[in-house]
Structure formats: C-alpha cells, structure tokens
Amino acid sequence: MSLRITTLAERPEFASALWEMDHSWRVFMFNDPIADLFYPIAATDYADYVLVADDDAEPGRMVARACMIPFPARDDELPDDGWDGVIRQGWLARKLDRPLDAVSALEITVRKDLLGSGVSPAMVAGMREHAARLGFRELVAPVRPNQKHLEPHTPMTEYAFRPREDGLPHDAWLRVHVRAGGEIVKVAPRSMVIPGTLAEWREWTGLPFDRTGPVEVPGALSPVYCDVAQDHAVYIEPNVWVSHRLS
Numbered sequence: 001m002s003l004r005i006t007t008l009a010e011r012p013e014f015a016s017a018l019w020e021m022d023h024s025w026r027v028f029m030f031n032d033p034i035a036d037l038f039y040p041i042a043a044t045d046y047a048d049y050v051l052v053a054d055d056d057a058e059p060g061r062m063v064a065r066a067c068m069i070p071f072p073a074r075d076d077e078l079p080d081d082g083w084d085g086v087i088r089q090g091w092l093a094r095k096l097d098r099p100l101d102a103v104s105a106l107e108i109t110v111r112k113d114l115l116g117s118g119v120s121p122a123m124v125a126g127m128r129e130h131a132a133r134l135g136f137r138e139l140v141a142p143v144r145p146n147q148k149h150l151e152p153h154t155p156m157t158e159y160a161f162r163p164r165e166d167g168l169p170h171d172a173w174l175r176v177h178v179r180a181g182g183e184i185v186k187v188a189p190r191s192m193v194i195p196g197t198l199a200e201w202r203e204w205t206g207l208p209f210d211r212t213g214p215v216e217v218p219g220a221l222s223p224v225y226c227d228v229a230q231d232h233a234v235y236i237e238p239n240v241w242v243s244h245r246l247s
C-alpha cells in the first residue's frame with residue numbers, strides 16, 4: 001500500500017468522508033460530552049490538525065484519519081484529565097485568544113477492513129512529521145491502549161508499564177508509539193468521562209444495567225460504574241500519556 005497522508009486543509013474534499021469511514025469504535029465512546037467541543041468544528045476550525053490518508057492505488061477513498069489539537073502548554077505535568085483536558089483547554093484558549101504552544105494527538109482511526117495491516121505506524125509517523133512542520137518540539141498523546149479492554153480490572157498504572165520480553169510495551173498500540181520514538185510518561189486516570197442514564201447505557205451497549213456496582217462493558221478499558229437507584233452509570237476511562245520529542 002502506498003499511503004498519501006495530508007492535512008484536511010490540503011484536501012478539503014475529504015471533509016464529508018471524515019466521519020463516514022467504516023471504523024471499529026464502540027458506540028459508547030461517542031458519548032463523551034467533551035467531544036462536542038472538537039468534532040463538530042474539526043473540519044472547519046482544526047483542518048490543519050486533521051490528517052487524512054488514502055492509498056495511491058485507490059485515490060479518494062479514506063484509509064485512515066488522525067486528529068490533533070493545539071492547547072496551552074503548562075509548566076507542570078501533563079493533565080490527569082488527558083483527552084478531555086486538552087480539548088477543553090485548547091478550546092478555551094482559542095476562544096480567549098491565549099497562546100496555543102503545545103499540541104496533543106486525539107485519535108488515529110484506521111478503516112475497519114484495514115485493521116491489522118500495519119497502517120497505524122505510518123499514521124503515527126505522519127502526525128509526528130506534521131507537528132514538527134507546524135513548529136512544535138513535542139507531540140503528546142493520551143493513548144488508548146488497544147488491548148487493555150481484555151483485562152478491565154487491571155490498574156492502568158500496572159498495565160501501561162508492563163514490558164514484553166524484548167522490553168517493548170506489552171500493549172500493541174503503545175508499542176507502535178514507542179517504536180515511533182514515543183516515551184510513556186504517566187497515566188491520565190480520568191482521560192474521558194462518559195455519563196449516561198441507565199436507558200442510555202442499555203442503548204449504547206445492549207447490556208441490562210440492572211445491578212448496582214461495576215459492570216464489564218466490551219471495549220471499555222475499566223469497569224463502568226452503575227447505580228440503579230440513581231438511574232445513572234459513569235465510565236471513567238484511563239489513558240496513557242506518551243511524549244514524542246520531535247527534532
């Protein structure tokens with residue numbers, strides 16, 4: 001496959017296909033309210049921070065997308081509220097005309113029929129190159145380890161730093177980031193927060209949500225907390241901060 005990776009600003013014709021691409025995201029993941037501050041305006045206001053990829057053999061058909069957002073740098077640590085935090089801070093700083101001197105990755109999504117075909121390292125490399133081109137010296141990423149859902153009860157602090165025999169991360173998606181030059185920094189314990197009524201959670205997952213306590217939801221990285229008497233359930237997703245130093 002010969003990938004062509006550009007920004008959406010360079011190829012605006014991809015704007016309509018951007019969210020239509022067949023993907024493997026779980027439905028509940030679309031219900032983080034903070035997403036509403038980014039996705040509806042990604043194609044218009046953040047077109048320089050969205051990458052689209054197609055294959056030379058099939059030009060115009062999306063293979064993958066990647067989204068980033070500029071946000072105000074902080075002197076101290078990367079925020080505990082990871083994905084939500086950079087969107088909220090980035091959005092607010094833009095509204096208040098404050099400096100946007102850091103950049104965070106938000107997602108890479110590979111077309112469903114191409115999963116496991118090795119597209120993702122090219123997208124990570126594409127993000128690194130683009131962030132460097134924009135003048136940033138570091139790209140940070142609140143990474144969603146793609147095999148963590150297999151062991152939702154393991155604390156992310158243990159999982160994120162678990163090595164394989166060759167010293168690379170146990171998790172395949174973290175491995176891609178580390179191979180690309182990323183360094184695992186810390187866990188973002190409340191990177192995404194997805195609240196819903198029990199009716200909403202039933203609709204999103206097809207599960208009964210009829211018992212108070214932790215619920216294992218397919219695709220979730222940690223248990224979802226359900227309270228039947230209060231008629232709500234909350235998912236707090238931990239992610240892993242990875243820092244890519246750029247030359």
Ligand SMILES: CC(C)(COP(=O)(O)OP(=O)(O)OC[C@H]1O[C@@H](n2cnc3c(N)ncnc32)[C@H](O)[C@@H]1OP(=O)(O)O)[C@@H](O)C(=O)NCCC(=O)NCCS
Pocket residue numbers: 024025106107108109110111114115116117118119120121142143144146172173175176
């Ligand atoms: C995360 C994502 C971009 C990774 O892309 P991918 O096409 O699945 O992965 P790749 O084929 O590029 O392979 C990456 C690594 O995962 C491994 N891998 C791929 N499919 C796998 C599977 N089904 N089971 C286990 N490992 C797998 C590969 O072997 C490779 O590891 P290696 O280089 O050490 O061998 C893709 O799964 C995706 O779009 N997921 C949904 C959206 C998402 O969660 N994005 C990330 C948000 S931060």
